[in-house]
Amino acid sequence: MTPFVDIGSLDDIPRQGARVVKTAGGCVAVFRTAEDDVFALEDRCPHKGGPLSEGIVHGTSVTCPLHNWVFDMNSGRAQGADEGRVRTYPVKVQGGRILLDASLIRRNAAA
Numbered sequence: 441m442t443p444f445v446d447i448g449s450l451d452d453i454p455r456q457g458a459r460v461v462k463t464a465g466g467c468v469a470v471f472r473t474a475e476d477d478v479f480a481l482e483d484r485c486p487h488k489g490g491p492l493s494e495g496i497v498h499g500t501s502v503t504c505p506l507h508n509w510v511f512d513m514n515s516g517r518a519q520g521a522d523e524g525r526v527r528t529y530p531v532k533v534q535g536g537r538i539l540l541d542a543s544l545i546r547r548n549a550a551a
């Protein structure tokens with residue numbers, strides 16, 4: 441079973457917004473959709489490194505703020521004609537708290 445760490449309240453993230461969690465291995469963008477689903481993606485677009493946390497959330501997708509590539513937040517895959525994939529991380533909401541895969545933070549801290 442994946443161990444999780446509490447990274448804050450769901451209410452800290454506006455709907456269709458994101459917040460950035462800094463780990464030793466890089467920044468993780470945690471998104472909240474209009475339906476209160478939560479996704480965690482590497483905060484770095486595979487195209488040219490755009491900050492996905494500043495992108496536009498629509499449905500379960502996010503559009504990169506730099507050149508408008510669209511990523512499915514479930515799979516991390518670019519949609520449409522664009523080729524690429526961003527890393528996704530296990531995340532869940534329990535009792536209004538956001539829980540992120542702890543091994544991610546530990547693994548990055550150890551690297």
Ligand code: FES
Pocket residue numbers: 485486487488489490504505506507508509
């Ligand atoms: S850097 Fe994201 S689309 Fe170009």
